[in-house]
Amino acid sequence: MAVTKKRTANSGTIMQQNVKVNLTKEQYLHLYYFMLLTRAFEEAILKLYRQGKIVGGAYTGNGNEATAVGSAFALETKDYLFPMHRDMGAHLVKGQSLRHLMLQHLGRGNSLSKGRDGTGHYADPSLKIYGNISHLGAMIPMAAGVALASKLRKEKAVVMTYIGDGGSNVGDVHESLAMASVMKLPLILIIENNQFAYSTPVAKQKAMEKYSDRAAGYGIPGVTIDGTDIELVYKTCKTAVERARASEGPTLIESVTMRMHGHSAHDGAEYVPKTLLVEWKKKDPVQRIEKLLQDKKILTSTIKEEYEKKVFLELEDAVQFAIDSPYPPAEDAAIGVYAV
Amino acid sequence: MAHITYIEAISQGLWEEMERDSSVFLLGEDIGLFGGAFKVTKGFLQHFGEDRVIDTVLAETAILGAATGAAVVGMRPVAEMQFADFVTTGFSQLVNNSASIHYRWHLPCPMVVRLPSGAGIHGGPFHSRNPEAWFFHQPGLKIVAPATPYDAKGLIKAAIRDSNPVVYLEHKRLYRHIKGEVPDTEYIVEIGKGDIKRSGNDVSIITYGSMVHMALEAADVVQNEYGISVEVIDLRSLMPLDTELIFQSVRKTGKVLIAHEDNITGGIGGEIAALISDQCFQYLDAPVKRIGAIDTPTPYCPTLEEFFLPNTKKVIAALQELAAF
Numbered sequence: 001m002a003v004t005k006k007r008t009a010n011s012g013t014i015m016q017q018n019v020k021v022n023l024t025k026e027q028y029l030h031l032y033y034f035m036l037l038t039r040a041f042e043e044a045i046l047k048l049y050r051q052g053k054i055v056g057g058a059y060t061g062n063g064n065e066a067t068a069v070g071s072a073f074a075l076e077t078k079d080y081l082f083p084m085h086r087d088m089g090a091h092l093v094k095g096q097s098l099r100h101l102m103l104q105h106l107g108r109g110n111s112l113s114k115g116r117d118g119t120g121h122y123a124d125p126s127l128k129i130y131g132n133i134s135h136l137g138a139m140i141p142m143a144a145g146v147a148l149a150s151k152l153r154k155e156k157a158v159v160m161t162y163i164g165d166g167g168s169n170v171g172d173v174h175e176s177l178a179m180a181s182v183m184k185l186p187l188i189l190i191i192e193n194n195q196f197a198y199s200t201p202v203a204k205q206k207a208m209e210k211y212s213d214r215a216a217g218y219g220i221p222g223v224t225i226d227g228t229d230i231e232l233v234y235k236t237c238k239t240a241v242e243r244a245r246a247s248e249g250p251t252l253i254e255s256v257t258m259r260m261h262g263h264s265a266h267d268g269a270e271y272v273p274k275t276l277l278v279e280w281k282k283k284d285p286v287q288r289i290e291k292l293l294q295d296k297k298i299l300t301s302t303i304k305e306e307y308e309k310k311v312f313l314e315l316e317d318a319v320q321f322a323i324d325s326p327y328p329p330a331e332d333a334a335i336g337v338y339a340v
Numbered sequence: 341m342a343h344i345t346y347i348e349a350i351s352q353g354l355w356e357e358m359e360r361d362s363s364v365f366l367l368g369e370d371i372g373l374f375g376g377a378f379k380v381t382k383g384f385l386q387h388f389g390e391d392r393v394i395d396t397v398l399a400e401t402a403i404l405g406a407a408t409g410a411a412v413v414g415m416r417p418v419a420e421m422q423f424a425d426f427v428t429t430g431f432s433q434l435v436n437n438s439a440s441i442h443y444r445w446h447l448p449c450p451m452v453v454r455l456p457s458g459a460g461i462h463g464g465p466f467h468s469r470n471p472e473a474w475f476f477h478q479p480g481l482k483i484v485a486p487a488t489p490y491d492a493k494g495l496i497k498a499a500i501r502d503s504n505p506v507v508y509l510e511h512k513r514l515y516r517h518i519k520g521e522v523p524d525t526e527y528i529v530e531i532g533k534g535d536i537k538r539s540g541n542d543v544s545i546i547t548y549g550s551m552v553h554m555a556l557e558a559a560d561v562v563q564n565e566y567g568i569s570v571e572v573i574d575l576r577s578l579m580p581l582d583t584e585l586i587f588q589s590v591r592k593t594g595k596v597l598i599a600h601e602d603n604i605t606g607g608i609g610g611e612i613a614a615l616i617s618d619q620c621f622q623y624l625d626a627p628v629k630r631i632g633a634i635d636t637p638t639p640y641c642p643t644l645e646e647f648f649l650p651n652t653k654k655v656i657a658a659l660q661e662l663a664a665f
Binding site: 080113114116117121122123125130133135138139140141142143144145146147148149150152153171172175176178179182183336337338339340 | 365391392394396397399400401402403404405406407408409410411412413414415417432433436437441442443444445446447448449450479480482503504
């Protein structure tokens with residue numbers, strides 16, 4: 001396998017592998033659909049935010065779509081997903097409906113959290129999706145616990161979870177990897193290194209060259225990949241998933257991307273050098289998959305138009321459905337603290 | 341009926357639940373091969389195997405988070421913190437994840453966190469904590485604090501069967517000092533139900549954990565020496581509180597002493613006093629009094645620790661003061 005190295009402004013060394021991916025035409029189109037859907041969903045969220053229709057904050061994963069979509073695409077139905085706030089694409093690939101995601105963002109009573117929390121903060125056991133909380137890193141011990149349950153029950157199901165470059169410093173992450181590596185739990189942790197933890201550049205978050213270097217400390221494989229390359233993301237995650245499923249333990253994947261938007265919708269991100277955005281724009285994950293599929297003669301202009309229209313209509317439906325849905329009755333706030 | 345120690349009662353309860361339900365498993369530091377720092381799980385590994393008695397890495401966040409994750413997908417983990425003090429290291433998992441899961445996710449989170457707690461063993465500032473007030477303030481957790489072998493066994497079984505995260509406080513000083521009768525047949529003690537450990541008419545002591553025994557001793561003394569009739573209410577569960585039992589007793593006696601080993605300020609006693617003041621004001625014949633540890637970290641050497649802790653003598657003095665009011 002040919003390996004080339006290239007250096008970018010902020011991210012240390014990126015391992016780029018010329019991978020061979022065994023995906024069918026249908027699978028490539030499926031990936032493309034989810035990439036479009038993720039981008040369009042997040043743009044719709046920003047629009048709703050500007051209209052004052054989002055209850056709280058609005059977060060996007062613009063620049064991270066290939067990591068979110070490509071990683072979740074490596075999972076099976078029985079596998080568990082613990083996504084972060086830049087991984088809307090992973091929710092969608094795992095089967096979550098646009099309507100549910102929109103209801104969550106609009107805090108409606110018929111949302112999966114019943115208005116008790118927003119954005120991707122929900123659980124959907126029918127799809128094995130367990131959303132994040134706001135404390136960065138706090139889901140990874142839980143993800144390790146689900147991986148432990150899977151191991152104890154011999155489910156052969158794996159758990160995929162994510163953290164950012166900043167969040168990876170939280171002790172929860174370390175403790176989880178310490179436990180998961182010793183127990184050989186079926187856990188895949190993707191560190192989404194998107195160059196900024198809110199306003200703090202990654203150079204102020206780590207002293208080692210790559211986040212994947214940390215894997216050696218746990219005696220597990222670690223790899224750093226270009227997170228805008230969906231084939232590479234998929235292939236790397238697939239390998240990690242197979243390893244986890246074979247009871248060989250966790251893998252740490254550093255996916256290098258760029259946070260093209262602010263931390264959240266209120267953040268203009270003036271602290272990000274414009275040159276960095278210009279450079280990364282050339283690797284826009286949605287444009288990359290379009291070009292990839294055009295080069296492979298899979299994506300024609302007819303199919304592209306058809307997909308764009310399909311995505312547009314699906315979003316229109318979800319937005320309208322969520323807007324038309326009521327908030328929960330106020331007195332619902334007092335119920336459900338305890339399971340009966 | 342078997343006459344067993346408090347620690348044996350906890351072990352028996354755990355053992356029986358593990359035999360009864362294969363989704364119950366234990367995780368913690370040194371609980372398997374070593375049988376636990378206090379030997380609560382001695383012999384468990386040999387009987388149940390390493391998939392159900394898991395010696396973990398030394399990482400409280402990972403232990404509590406893993407228990408939470410496993411619980412959410414249908415297991416019934418029982419996590420042991422080696423000392424209650426060390427739960428602080430994994431605090432975020434309990435208060436941010438476990439406690440709010442049902443409210444946010446509408447999923448049960450059937451897990452138990454065993455906390456060997458309490459002072460009076462010269463453990464010093466970091467092996468003596470009574471951590472209940474931290475968790476009392478966090479909606480979504482249940483808290484139990486048994487004082488007798490009967491309650492210890494019945495409550496560990498109830499905690500394991502509960503669909504919520506339950507903080508189980510087991511007082512280290514009671515482990516081998518307290519013995520009591522435990523039925524040979526299956527039973528549980530319902531969470532949320534207190535118990536009248538001694539019936540009386542003049543003063544109510546509302547208490548739990550180690551202080552139950554001091555309250556009973558003090559009640560004997562003041563009955564015999566001063567003819568004061570004391571009712572001792574053992575809360576057993578701190579969340580939810582058996583408020584009806586508390587109010588009934590207060591309405592009967594009109595005088596209340598709330599006693600806990602935890603530091604006095606911000607302790608659960610303050611909340612109980614507020615509830616009594618709100619619900620039983622017209623029945624009170626004296627101000628509600630509280631006894632607890634003084635507001636310092638737990639000191640190490642015997643003289644300092646003795647001064648720090650509430651004890652039978654201090655309870656007797658408070659009872660006399662109330663009776664005379």
